Amino acid sequence: MQTPWEYRYAHRIGKMGSSVIRELLKYAEQPEIISFAGGMPAPEVFPVKEFHEACNVVLAEHAAQALQYGPTEGHRPLREMIARHASRYMVEVAPDNILITSGSQQALDFIGRLFINRGDYIVVESPTYLGALQAWNAYGAQYIPVPMDEDGMLVDQLEEALRKGPKFIYVLPNFQNPSGGTLSLARRQQVIELADKYGVPIIEDDPYGKLRYEGEHLPSLVMLDSQYRNDNHGTYSGNVIYLSTFSKLLAPGLRLAWVIAPPEVIRRLIMTKQAADLHTSSFNQYVAYEVAKGGFLDEHVKVIRSTYKERRDVMLEMMEEVFPSEMRWTHPQGGMFLWGMMPEGVDATEVLKTALERKVAFVPGASFHPNGGGENTMRLNFSYCAPDTIREGISRLGLTLKEVLRKNGHKVT
Numbered sequence: 001m002q003t004p005w006e007y008r009y010a011h012r013i014g015k016m017g018s019s020v021i022r023e024l025l026k027y028a029e030q031p032e033i034i035s036f037a038g039g040m041p042a043p044e045v046f047p048v049k050e051f052h053e054a055c056n057v058v059l060a061e062h063a064a065q066a067l068q069y070g071p072t073e074g075h076r077p078l079r080e081m082i083a084r085h086a087s088r089y090m091v092e093v094a095p096d097n098i099l100i101t102s103g104s105q106q107a108l109d110f111i112g113r114l115f116i117n118r119g120d121y122i123v124v125e126s127p128t129y130l131g132a133l134q135a136w137n138a139y140g141a142q143y144i145p146v147p148m149d150e151d152g153m154l155v156d157q158l159e160e161a162l163r164k165g166p167k168f169i170y171v172l173p174n175f176q177n178p179s180g181g182t183l184s185l186a187r188r189q190q191v192i193e194l195a196d197k198y199g200v201p202i203i204e205d206d207p208y209g210k211l212r213y214e215g216e217h218l219p220s221l222v223m224l225d226s227q228y229r230n231d232n233h234g235t236y237s238g239n240v241i242y243l244s245t246f247s248k249l250l251a252p253g254l255r256l257a258w259v260i261a262p263p264e265v266i267r268r269l270i271m272t273k274q275a276a277d278l279h280t281s282s283f284n285q286y287v288a289y290e291v292a293k294g295g296f297l298d299e300h301v302k303v304i305r306s307t308y309k310e311r312r313d314v315m316l317e318m319m320e321e322v323f324p325s326e327m328r329w330t331h332p333q334g335g336m337f338l339w340g341m342m343p344e345g346v347d348a349t350e351v352l353k354t355a356l357e358r359k360v361a362f363v364p365g366a367s368f369h370p371n372g373g374g375e376n377t378m379r380l381n382f383s384y385c386a387p388d389t390i391r392e393g394i395s396r397l398g399l400t401l402k403e404v405l406r407k408n409g410h411k412v413t
């Protein structure tokens with residue numbers, strides 16, 4: 001039915017419609033459903049005691065500033081701490097390279113506002129992070145998907161994509177959401193070189209880089225870019241905009257993240273942020289700084305790693321045990337997600353309908369493909385549910401898959 005509002009919405013709202021998948025996933029929020037659909041951290045790892053103490057300190061010692069309006073670029077000590085950390089582990093940066101945002105999701109939106117004209121092409125991994133597509137659809141972006149495997153984007157296909165003149169390349173190098181894949185070192189180097197050759201900037205989105213459960217840490221694209229340009233002079237001015245967040249290291253409810261970029265990009269992002277929300281919550285920035293300042297994060301991340309590693313292993317072991325042999329899946333070295341692949345022709349949205357009857361949920365993979373495809377794939381989150389719940393959920397999903405595959409004419413063993 002038409003409402004009086006119908007013809008008042010801006011044109012850009014056109015691409016924000018509801019989808020079958022989104023409607024189905026509403027059921028996944030019901031308490032009796034075991035959901036591998038969300039992308040949530042385990043509440044058990046939230047450092048509640050440390051937050052409690054930090055709130056007391058902030059209110060006792062900094063109430064006048066922490067409850068007041070603050071600078072758009074963010075709380076200076078927090079930016080300095082991030083700069084020190086980045087300079088030690090990643091790339092030499094100054095506080096002028098850093099902007100605090102209300103979650104990385106806000107940074108993605110601002111990047112859209114700053115760079116995307118209607119009809120611009122963005123190179124994305126296929127599949128890619130749904131939240132980025134949602135942010136950029138509003139600005140009329142079009143996508144050039146580059147397929148990936150467990151070692152990330154297939155760079156031999158990147159060059160062809162770059163010849164089409166995209167605005168930027170969007171890469172999730174570590175334990176990608178949704179596939180769990182990690183861009184190999186050799187491919188990282190190639191991405192940097194190709195981006196430079198074609199003069200196309202890179203957006204590096206890295207919420208999960210610290211959540212590695214096996215294998216060696218790989219250098220970030222921003223660091224490789226700075227080495228490539230011999231740009232180690234204390235202020236980064238290269239070709240990469242790097243995003244990371246406290247959502248997975250402390251708590252997503254803080255809505256606290258940061259951008260590392262050349263100072264001229266940061267200045268324009270600051271203007272964009274001023275118009276959007278003036279600044280990120282002063283109180284949350286003070287509290288996060290208080291929690292993180294004494295090296296707490298280095299210790300805390302160990303707890304997160306061991307909790308999620310166990311959950312990943314339980315999920316993988318169960319899948320091995322109960323999934324039909326026609327299924328394939330990734331073995332992520334970190335992060336929060338893995339990716340399941342059914343035989344071609346089996347539709348994950350149909351599987352989800354049957355799965356919901358058995359009270360288990362996941363996200364069908366088609367949503368992560370901006371230009372279609374991936375109908376036979378699914379994303380499973382392993383960070384949120386406790387190990388026993390994962391066992392029960394995966395055994396329900398195994399039964400569901402066997403049932404649907406049989407219906408589709410597969411001889412399931």
Ligand SMILES: Cc1ncc(COP(=O)(O)O)c(C=O)c1O
Nearest residue numbers: 039103104105129177245247257
């Ligand atoms: C790849 C990616 N980018 C950005 C975000 C948004 O993170 P934030 O909570 O900082 O907004 C997420 C959250 O899941 C993510 O997976």
